[in-house]
Amino acid sequence: ENNIPDAPGIPSIATYFGTKGRYEEVNPYLINDILAVNETLPLLPSTDCRAVHLTAVIRHGTRYPTTKNVKKMRHFYDLVLSSASDWMQNVSLSQWEMWYTEDMDGRLARKGQEDHTHLAQRLAKSFPTLITEQNLRSGRIKMITSSKHRCVNSTIAFKRGLMTYFNIEGEEFDHEVNDALMRFFDQCDRFIAEVEKNKNALMEVENFHSTPEMKRVFEKIADRLKVPYSAITADMAEAAFYFCAYAFAIKSVNSPWCQLFDYADAQVMEYADDLKHYWKRSYGHEINSKSSCNLFHDVFTRLDKAAFDHRSGQVSEAVTVQIGHAETLLPLLTLLGLFKDITPLTADNFAKQSGRAFRAGRIVPYAGNLVLVLYDCPEGSRLETRLNEQPLMLPKTDTYFPLLEEVKRHYAELLQGCDQKAECALPHVRPQTAV
Numbered sequence: 001e002n003n004i005p006d007a008p009g010i011p012s013i014a015t016y017f018g019t020k021g022r023y024e025e026v027n028p029y030l031i032n033d034i035l036a037v038n039e040t041l042p043l044l045p046s047t048d049c050r051a052v053h054l055t056a057v058i059r060h061g062t063r064y065p066t067t068k069n070v071k072k073m074r075h076f077y078d079l080v081l082s083s084a085s086d087w088m089q090n091v092s093l094s095q096w097e098m099w100y101t102e103d104m105d106g107r108l109a110r111k112g113q114e115d116h117t118h119l120a121q122r123l124a125k126s127f128p129t130l131i132t133e134q135n136l137r138s139g140r141i142k143m144i145t146s147s148k149h150r151c152v153n154s155t156i157a158f159k160r161g162l163m164t165y166f167n168i169e170g171e172e173f174d175h176e177v178n179d180a181l182m183r184f185f186d187q188c189d190r191f192i193a194e195v196e197k198n199k200n201a202l203m204e205v206e207n208f209h210s211t212p213e214m215k216r217v218f219e220k221i222a223d224r225l226k227v228p229y230s231a232i233t234a235d236m237a238e239a240a241f242y243f244c245a246y247a248f249a250i251k252s253v254n255s256p257w258c259q260l261f262d263y264a265d266a267q268v269m270e271y272a273d274d275l276k277h278y279w280k281r282s283y284g285h286e287i288n289s290k291s292s293c294n295l296f297h298d299v300f301t302r303l304d305k306a307a308f309d310h311r312s313g314q315v316s317e318a319v320t321v322q323i324g325h326a327e328t329l330l331p332l333l334t335l336l337g338l339f340k341d342i343t344p345l346t347a348d349n350f351a352k353q354s355g356r357a358f359r360a361g362r363i364v365p366y367a368g369n370l371v372l373v374l375y376d377c378p379e380g381s382r383l384e385t386r387l388n389e390q391p392l393m394l395p396k397t398d399t400y401f402p403l404l405e406e407v408k409r410h411y412a413e414l415l416q417g418c419d420q421k422a423e424c425a426l427p428h429v430r431p432q433t434a435v
């Protein structure tokens with residue numbers, strides 16, 4: 001798989017890998033220079049603005065498949081080995097060994113460490129007055145992580161990137177494990193009951209598997225493998241897609257497994273992945289985004305505090321880096337009203353949704369990151385938002401640097417409400433609101 005003859009480096013379908021996609025496909029300029037930063041970013045409205053605080057919420061880096069998916073991949077591999085050895089021969093896979101094991105269980109790959117080490121250096125280059133050696137040494141750069149191994153190891157890699165950038169050796173900088181913030185979905189009873197444990201919550205995903213578009217993908221895979229149509233189920237097609245996506249993300253190789261999909265097939269597979277995230281982590285159910293109220297308030301409380309502290313002299317926390325999951329970022333971005341399509345994503349409107357805003361692989365690829373930067377300007381505090389190092393305009397604003405007060409006005413209802421305890425209480429035990 002590492003040295004396939006005449007296979008171009010990047011699979012033609014690499015932009016459709018969804019949340020199994022590389023960060024580089026979102027920012028292709030990084031392929032030639034992994035430390036490049038986008039120099040052509042919009043400028044602040046006035047030159048007397050000073051960066052005061054930066055918050056980054058970041059997904060872990062490239063990881064191995066979860067145990068659940070390794071099982072599907074093993075099942076598919078056994079099917080191909082027993083019934084499609086000719087195909088394996090034809091695409092030079094006959095010597096290929098199934099190298100995925102269940103104990104990988106979503107652990108961070110070496111590429112995932114590099115993702116974060118490089119991201120840390122790019123962010124330090126982009127924000128030289130906030131991510132400084134002085135702030136790092138004086139504990140004004142705070143790091144918070146999910147307890148999951150892939151996030152802790154991403155945090156360690158991020159810190160290593162900063163130490164490399166500042167030529168620091170041998171020092172240890174601490175981080176805080178905080179699942180209430182980074183894995184809030186695990187502690188939201190209403191989300192667990194109404195979405196996580198409710199199979200009807202993902203009905204659109206299930207229904208999509210029975211649509212003509214998806215069935216055509218299964219048939220084409222079966223035709224390529226010369227196996228019966230009945231052998232290729234949604235799980236088998238997903239496993240085949242993962243053989244292609246993970247080989248590329250983890251080993252940067254264009255695996256022959258990718259030859260089981262053409263563009264049309266990959267777009268259907270991406271939509272199936274987007275349907276899952278839309279209904280499990282985003283606009284599909286209101287509790288998805290409301291389960292991130294704690295994180296929402298944490299971000300805005302800290303922005304307010306930094307603005308106040310700056311006016312009174314010393315900002316105690318210049319930078320906060322919070323490392324979590326796709327399911328940490330997607331609910332928060334949904335609460336902020338970002339990437340919302342007019343028409344919800346459903347099983348029956350794939351064809352009309354080709355131009356949709358909600359494409360999880362463009363929003364939360366491995367190492368996907370939301371960065372909020374607070375500036376102190378003569379006219380007041382301004383807030384800059386970037387996603388995956390690109391400028392992002394918040395809903396209802398027409399500038400990349402809106403006044404913080406304007407942003408807070410737009411989110412006033414959430415800032416005054418969005419009470420995690422109340423939102424996550426199971427309906428029959430919801431606390432009585434004061435009359």
Ligand SMILES: O=P(O)(O)O[C@H]1[C@H](OP(=O)(O)O)[C@@H](OP(=O)(O)O)[C@H](O)[C@@H](O)[C@H]1OP(=O)(O)O
Binds near residue numbers: 019
């Ligand atoms: O389909 P898998 O098992 O990979 O789904 C994972 C999630 O991966 P994603 O769907 O986002 O690519 C994983 O999110 P991550 O950001 O940590 O990679 C999540 O933590 C894991 O529980 C699985 O999500 P699921 O909703 O439980 O299927």
